Amino acid sequence: MNxxxxxxxxxxxxxxxxxxxxxxxxxxxLTHLYQPLIGVTAVTIYQTFINEYHVQSRIxxxxxxxxxxxxxxxxxxxxxxxxxxxxxxxLLRTYVQDDENARTYFYVLIPPFSVKAFFQDPMLSxxxxxxxxxxxxxxxxxxxxxxxxLPENVQTKTRSFDEVFTTIIPENPxxxxxxxxxxxxxxxxxxxxxxxEYLAQILRKYNIPDxxxxxxxxxxxxxxxAKIYQVNQxxxxxxxxxxxxxxxxLSLQELHEACQDLYAKKYDxxxxxxTIKHDAVSxxxxxxxxxxxxxxxxxxESITHRELLEDLSPTGYASEQEVKMIxxxxxxxxxxxxxxxxxxxxxxxxxxxxxxxxxxxxxxTHWARKKVKTAKEAMKLAKSxxxxxxxxxxxxxxxxQRKEVLPEWFKKQKQKEKELAQEKNSLTKNRDIExxxxxxxxxxxxxxxxxxxx
Numbered sequence: 001m002n003x004x005x006x007x008x009x010x011x012x013x014x015x016x017x018x019x020x021x022x023x024x025x026x027x028x029x030l031t032h033l034y035q036p037l038i039g040v041t042a043v044t045i046y047q048t049f050i051n052e053y054h055v056q057s058r059i060x061x062x063x064x065x066x067x068x069x070x071x072x073x074x075x076x077x078x079x080x081x082x083x084x085x086x087x088x089x090x091l092l093r094t095y096v097q098d099d100e101n102a103r104t105y106f107y108v109l110i111p112p113f114s115v116k117a118f119f120q121d122p123m124l125s126x127x128x129x130x131x132x133x134x135x136x137x138x139x140x141x142x143x144x145x146x147x148x149x150l151p152e153n154v155q156t157k158t159r160s161f162d163e164v165f166t167t168i169i170p171e172n173p174x175x176x177x178x179x180x181x182x183x184x185x186x187x188x189x190x191x192x193x194x195x196x197e198y199l200a201q202i203l204r205k206y207n208i209p210d211x212x213x214x215x216x217x218x219x220x221x222x223x224x225x226a227k228i229y230q231v232n233q234x235x236x237x238x239x240x241x242x243x244x245x246x247x248x249x250l251s252l253q254e255l256h257e258a259c260q261d262l263y264a265k266k267y268d269x270x271x272x273x274x275t276i277k278h279d280a281v282s283x284x285x286x287x288x289x290x291x292x293x294x295x296x297x298x299x300x301e302s303i304t305h306r307e308l309l310e311d312l313s314p315t316g317y318a319s320e321q322e323v324k325m326i327x328x329x330x331x332x333x334x335x336x337x338x339x340x341x342x343x344x345x346x347x348x349x350x351x352x353x354x355x356x357x358x359x360x361x362x363x364x365t366h367w368a369r370k371k372v373k374t375a376k377e378a379m380k381l382a383k384s385x386x387x388x389x390x391x392x393x394x395x396x397x398x399x400x401q402r403k404e405v406l407p408e409w410f411k412k413q414k415q416k417e418k419e420l421a422q423e424k425n426s427l428t429k430n431r432d433i434e435x436x437x438x439x440x441x442x443x444x445x446x447x448x449x450x451x452x453x454x
Contacts, residue, residue, distance in 0.1 A: 004080040010066035014105040016053040022111050029112045036131045042082040115144045167272030194226050198327050213250050221252050229263035300341040300375040308341050333368040342378035
């Protein structure tokens with residue numbers, strides 16, 4: 001039996017919906033890109049549906065497929081087959097509603113890809129190339145894409161979100177400079193706001209499937225919440241774990257509320273406001289007159305420790321073991337990323353480019369206790385405590401140098417044992433002397449007796 005007869009009859013009604021507004025180049029995309037794949041009839045049905053959508057939106061009633069057949073001069077079997085092509089290529093979604101008296105189809109039109117999106121889609125672009133041939137494909141792409149390419153020697157000057165905006169507006173104007181220095185230390189480049197690798201390690205530590213939690217969509221929201229509410233890595237870790245339910249699903253609403261609470265507690269405000277930083281625009285003259293230290297500080301504030309290690313490596317490759325070690329130390333001691341960058345740079349310069357965990361952790365502990373929050377503060381402290389840190393790095397502790405702190409009772413016991421040993425040795429020595437005297441006396445007696453016998 002014909003499949004179409006079971007699925008579709010001329011008396012069946014239909015209504016048309018448009019999912020989104022059509023792009024200006026949709027006709028060009030349909031004619032030159034989709035038509036070689038699905039054929040002219042399917043494209044004609046799509047364009048007819050667009051016109052029918054505008055008609056139905058005015059009269060607000062459905063039509064029959066018989067009327068559609070007359071409009072298009074097309075039999076229902078051919079319509080049914082080409083309708084399936086539109087569905088399969090992603091231009092149409094079909095729904096049906098069965099009532100006692102009638103059956104109604106709902107056709108939802110999906111706008112075609114833009115020209116650029118079509119050529120970026122691996123499946124559609126490859127199929128088009130096979131259908132039209134290499135030469136025609138290249139001509140279509142060169143003509144329709146019409147890409148404007150920048151010269152090769154240009155340098156990017158685009159400002160990132162964090163360079164221009166902040167969500168912190170202090171109530172007390174006197175605190176503005178302090179808050180700015182704190183937030184500039186917490187900020188990283190736009191692409192490195194959240195260390196998702198570290199979050200994945202934390203989730204695995206609690207036997208939570210990180211791939212289920214850190215999806216592409218969830219990463220986008222987590223990144224956005226961290227930016228808006230100025231949430232550091234440690235607080236974000238706590239908020240994330242708090243927002244995961246027993247079935248290992250992340251509640252974005254609870255995460256949002258947790259980040260909002262953290263912001264309110266930290267800055268005494270319920271909601272953040274977007275404002276422009278005072279130093280967002282710096283003149284070229286200021287850049288030229290900036291000292292080497294200022295430039296180095298800005299460099300430390302704009303990169304991650306992975307990028308720093310890559311920059312300092314002759315191969316451009318950072319050891320994963322060193323990256324994980326630094327990440328763990330940074331989060332354990334709550335040091336901002338720029339401060340950690342200063343610490344890495346200092347240690348490498350003082351230890352012939354070697355990163356020793358104990359040495360790094362010892363300095364990190366000191367800086368955490370000193371509450372170092374900015375790269376500038378870290379560099380100042382490194383200079384003032386240079387001799388101390390060098391002594392930490394050069395000190396070698398051997399077994400002979402270790403001084404054990406012994407309890408008093410243990411010392412007395414050892415002293416008593418020593419005295420008993422000395423007394424025993426003394427008695428033994430006296431007995432030995434007495435024995436030697438007796439043997440000597442016997443020897444003399446023997447010698448004397450022999451003399452008298454002669």
